[in-house]
Amino acid sequence: MRMFRQIALSATCLLLLAQLEPAAAHRANMALGVKEISSAINGKVCATSGGAHFTFENDGHFSYDGLWQSSGNFTFGDNAVILTFDSGLQRAFEISRRDGGLYMEKTRVVCTAKQ
Secondary structure (H helix, E strand, O other): HHHHHHHHHHHHHHHHHHHHHOOOOOOOEEEEEHHHHHHOOOEEEEEEEEOEEEEEEOEEEEEEEEEOOEEEEEEEEOOOEEEOOOOEEEEEEEEEEEEEEEOOEEEEEEEEEEO
């Protein structure tokens, strides 16, 4: 049963990545450090053009609402936000700035202050 949950969660993560809009190739890819990533997403809701929303709470919790719903905790690393899902699965998403936009992996996100 535990293996089935791990496989299901892994498949869910792959679906998330497949849903995200592929970005066009960009010449300038500015890697962000921990401070820049924290400033860009902490306490904010980040949305993709496909309608998915990541909410990053100030207390380190996140939620995802898109093709499915998920939640857990997050931390920051150089160039990445590291999500630990409630199931225990952990996944790092590279965060960068390209052409003035913020990207999670290859998907542009627009982050606004949480209301």
